[in-house]
Amino acid sequence: MAFVRTTTGGARYASPGELYRDLPRRPGAVPGLWAHQSEMLKAFASKHNEPDMALELPTGTGKTLTGLLIAEWTRHSRRARVVYACPTQQLARQVADAAHREGIDTALLIGSHTTWPVSAHTAYEAANAIAITTYSTIFNSNPQLTEADLILFDDAHAGEQYVGEAYSVEIDRRDAHTDYQAVLNVISPAFDGRYRDRLLSAKPDPGIGTDVRLVVPLRQTNMVEALDEVLGRFSPPQSYRYSMIRSGLASCLVYVAYSSILIRPYIPPTHQNRLFSGARQRIYLSATLGEGGELERAFGRTGILRLKQPDESTAPRYGRRFFVFPDFVEDADSIELSQEIVAEAGKALILAPQTETAMNTAKEVAQAEWPVWGIDQVSEGMSAFAELDYGTCGLAARYDGLDLPGKACQLVGLKGIPGQDNLQEKFLQSRVRAGAALASRVRTRVVQGAGRCTRGPGDTAVVLVLGSDLSRYLTRPEVTAALDSELQAELRFGRENSQHGTRSDVLSNIQAFLHQDTEEEWRTQAEPTLADYRREMLQKMPAGTSALSSCVENEIQAWEAAAVARWSDAAHHAHEVARLAGSGGLATKGYRAFWTYLEAVWSDQAADQNGDTIGRATAQSLVQESEEIMGLGSWIRQMAPFPTMERFKLNAIDALAVQAIATQLEGGVNQGKMRRKIEEIKTGLQQSDPRQYEPALTKLGELVGATASKPTSNGRCDSTWCWGNELWLALEAKSDHKPTGVVSHRDIRQANDQLRLLANDCNVDVAPPDSATIIITPKPGIHNDGIIAAESHVHVVSPPKIASLALDVETVWNSLLTQSSHKAAPAMRQLVSEVLHTHGVLPSQIHERLTYDPVVSLDR
Structure with missing residues (x-):
């Protein structure tokens, strides 16, 4: 017979942790909350009315369950709609599965809204289930979800990639040659004739392949109107993307390379998104929150309250990683050594910024008879790869959301620095020298990638650092000092044992690490050293971090003003950004120059509209100031002059x-x-x-x-x-x-x-x-x-x-x-x-x- 119950008023819970005890959990649910999860949930409950809140929980320490409990507690206690957003559909499915095991009702709403199950959509609208969806469902030209009380963003440290992409139009030369040429024709007056000819050439010359230039259409005669005409003719999906930025096209920057063109605002105008900005509360779940305002820039929000781990001693260790740097092993062929290490491990997940690099590396390190997989084989999840006896899998820019715990895979290979995922990042890194503004983003991608095979405290995995660029990056003191003490210790131990060891030594160490469950060498020799190193390591944020943090509120306000053509206000806020960035010294010099130039752009536009000749002279002096801040050979000298300005004259050196x-x-x-x-x-x-x-x-x-x-x-x-x-x-x-x-x-x-x-x-x-x-x-x-x-x-x-x-x-x-x-x-x-x-x-x-x-x- 059916179970019978009498009607009650419904239980009320003081915190999400208290709610957890009463969930009707299914087989496979976690046996209980860790102490650090309980503490984080209590900290949240004490601040639960804050409009924007970020929770820091390192990878492998139960971030998803913490977020689900907050979501369910909010839905239950407020009888309100709640959305749980993930970067990808694969991650959304994983979260929905986790919620099912814990007895939390969800509505999986991914893909086109026309395919959403009616029952699931209805359950969300009635606040009977949490909507599990993707960032792209929220950040698009016409969100189909009814307004929510709370939106949680999982893996928010990846937000810039997914939110910024929604407010961008990128035209690939190879895949959309006609569109590329049309846009290039519009913006080409911003270049001198010789550079224009290089871009138009059917074959790239040696130097242009890595070059990125900036164009600001706002201060080029009739360029905004001409660009709007061309972009307005684009077909889907580009037309959908363009609709996100069309109203603020005059505030957009254009990044130009031979391979592609990117059009976007520096900071996405998320305040114009009714679903996002209209929610009572937004919660950002992140493996790292950053200290320099990275989260605020990514989501276009000021005043995000950060909740860090209340007591680090209660957080579990997130598995043991053994970093190996094949390029640092003297007189060893790094490719052959990598092949031998992968052969010892049996399988390897290879992560790189680009698909071609990931796949080529996966083939390079695999044994001749092994299968080599890519995104097509694991688009629905990693379970099939986990079941393979041998093989490699190469994936591009998938530093989050891949779970290969236990013995599923015990080696992850990282190739390339994941710091130039789009032309804006590449321009800021290589030309503006504003790496400090991207530092946390890059570090987080590396850290997240390194943790794909250590999902629990008992997991162990080799992390193979491949290629000279990433190997060199992970020796920089300003990079390693910003990591937690455990990871600093692992990197130091790995570097030392690679630099001072022979090929034979490295392979012997790999065997000891992979067989530590049956042999004692790793536990008796390596672990004590790692413990000593960890106690020595102090976490220190890179130079310029506090200066960047102080800038971010004015940065967001500047772009909000520019998006609606309030040029004087935008220039005022840009001036404040440049002033505050100046306190960061050398570390933020490039960022200061970038914002001084933006101040010049917006000041010149405001002066032009108001017929202010003094204002135009001020704008010209700001351009010169930005060039002086930047120093020799700066990108500013390559910028097209404003309508009443002349190009820079040669300096004495040139x-x-x-x-x-x-x-x-x-x-x-x-x-x-x-x-x-x-x-x-x-x-x-x-x-x-x-x-x-x-x-x-x-x-x-x-x-x-x-x-x-x-x-x-x-x-x-x-x-x-x-x-x-x-x-x-x-x-x-x-x-x-x-x-x-x-x-x-x-x-x-x-x-x-x-x-x-x-x-x-x-x-x-x-x-x-x-x-x-x-x-x-x-x-x-x-x-x-x-x-x-x-x-x-x-x-x-x-x-x-x-x-x-x-x-x-x-x-x-x-x-x-x-x-x-x-x-x-x-x-x-x-x-x-x-x-x-x-x-x-x-x-x-x-x-x-x-x-x-x-x-x-x-x-x-």
């Missing part, structure tokens, strides 16, 4: 190079000899033998207008490029280094001296400002002692970066040799200036290219 090359052309250049010289340079730079590499460096310096030479005195660098007393570059070529291991402390000490020695040789007291020492090495990392000892002028580049510069120089000279005949002096200098500037080989631009990777931490 003028020296232009004069030197123009004089050489005017005196006559033997084209055959010049082309042979270029071939000699290219050939020499492909060699590891210093006797061939170093002379090629000096010849390359001559072709960019420098006084280039090989110093003869003992202890000097291998080539110097000097542009008068304006800028010096001292190049230390380590072409004979093997591409394994790390640059030694001794090499760093030697590099520290080079500018002082060069100044002494030139009979001056000190080198010119901004001069730098460049170590050219194929090694993927720097010894820890070298990082500590390095002076601020010491940078590292890989040989391919120098080879890329040489290819651009070749293109420049080929152009000059074919166009320079019979030109008078002024026309010759104009030609040289334009060609060098377009290809990024003016001295200031070379300085920017070669000083991207300082050895020293910005914290110093």
Whole structure:
């Protein structure tokens, strides 16, 4: 017979934790709440009326259950509609399954609203079930969910990717060539003619493939209107995306690369979304909240209250990871070693920023007979991969939401720094040098990716750090110091055992780690060391973090004002952002310059509308100020001038190079000899033998207008490029280094001296400002002692970066040799200036290219 009950008023619960005891749990439910979950739920209950609240629970520590209990408690106690949003449909299904096991009623509403089950949709609207959905259901041009009392965002640390994407139009050149060309035609007046020709070329030249430029349509005559006309003709799904930003198109920025074009506001105008902004409360569940305002920028909300773990001692350990850096193992082939390590583990999940990189790496490390899977095989979940005996799986940008606990997979490989997922991130990182504003986002992706195979406190997994870029990134003090003490200890232990071990040592350590349940070596030797390291490690936020945090409220207000064309208000808030960013010193210098330029843009627009000539002059001075803040070779010099402004004139450093090359052309250049010289340079730079590499460096310096030479005195660098007393570059070529291991402390000490020695040789007291020492090495990392000892002028580049510069120089000279005949002096200098500037080989631009990777931490 059916169970009988009498009617009651319904229980009321003081907190979500109290509600948990009465849930009708099913088989597979968790046996009980951890202490840290109970504490977090109590902390939430004490602040439950805050409009925006963020809860920090590290990966593998029960974040989903905590969120579900808050959602169910709110639905139950307020008799209100609640939405639980996930980044992807796969994650939404996982949350719905977890809720089912815990006895929580949900309505899974994913995909097109036309396919939603009527019963599920009705249950949500009646507040009888929690709606489980995706970010894209909320952030679209016409949300189909009825307004909610509460919206929870799971994995909110990934919010920028999914929210920002909703307010973006990205046009891929290969997949939408006609649309790309149409947009490029509209924005091309913002570029000089030579750069425009490079973008329009059917085949990219060597230097343009990695270049990203910024266009601000607002201050280009009639560009906003022309862009609207083109974008308005787009078909779905692009037309849906465009409808999200159309009303605020004048506030959007356009990022341009040869491969694609991205149009978006810097901060998404989520205040215009009725479902999001109309909720009584928004809760953000995150593995890390960040300290620099990252969450606020991602969701366009100010005043988010952060609830961190009340007592760290109650949080469970989230599994043990053994980091291995194959590139750091001296004299070992990193690919072969990676293959052997993966063979020991039996399976590998490979994560990378791009699909091609992920799949190629998954194939590279797999054994010949193993299956290699991609997103097509695991789009519904990872259970099928977990059941394989052997295999690899390569996935792009899936640093969240993949669960491979226990013995399902005991190795995750990370390839590439996940810090340039779109053109805006790439521009901020590579051109603006505003890495501090992206630092938390990048760190979180790495940390989340590393935890995909350690979902519980008893799980163990090898984390294979693949490629020199990521290996080098995870040695930076400002990166590692910002991590929790457990992870800092694991990284230190992994680096040391890779740097100081042989191939045989590493493989022996892998075996000890993977068999620690039956053998004692790991427990008796590694674990005590890790415990000691953990107690030594202190978490420290990177330089500039507090400055960035203080900026974020004005940033959001600036973009809210710009979205509705309140240009004076936007400029006022931009001014405050730049002022506050200034307190971050070197770490936030690029970010300060970026916002000073935005202030100039909006000030000029406001002055134009009001006929304010003084205001326009102020805007022009702000552009100059932003360029001065940014320094040599800045992106600001490449920006199209405002309607009443002229393009920047050459600075003194670049003028020296232009004069030197123009004089050489005017005196006559033997084209055959010049082309042979270029071939000699290219050939020499492909060699590891210093006797061939170093002379090629000096010849390359001559072709960019420098006084280039090989110093003869003992202890000097291998080539110097000097542009008068304006800028010096001292190049230390380590072409004979093997591409394994790390640059030694001794090499760093030697590099520290080079500018002082060069100044002494030139009979001056000190080198010119901004001069730098460049170590050219194929090694993927720097010894820890070298990082500590390095002076601020010491940078590292890989040989391919120098080879890329040489290819651009070749293109420049080929152009000059074919166009320079019979030109008078002024026309010759104009030609040289334009060609060098377009290809990024003016001295200031070379300085920017070669000083991207300082050895020293910005914290110093």
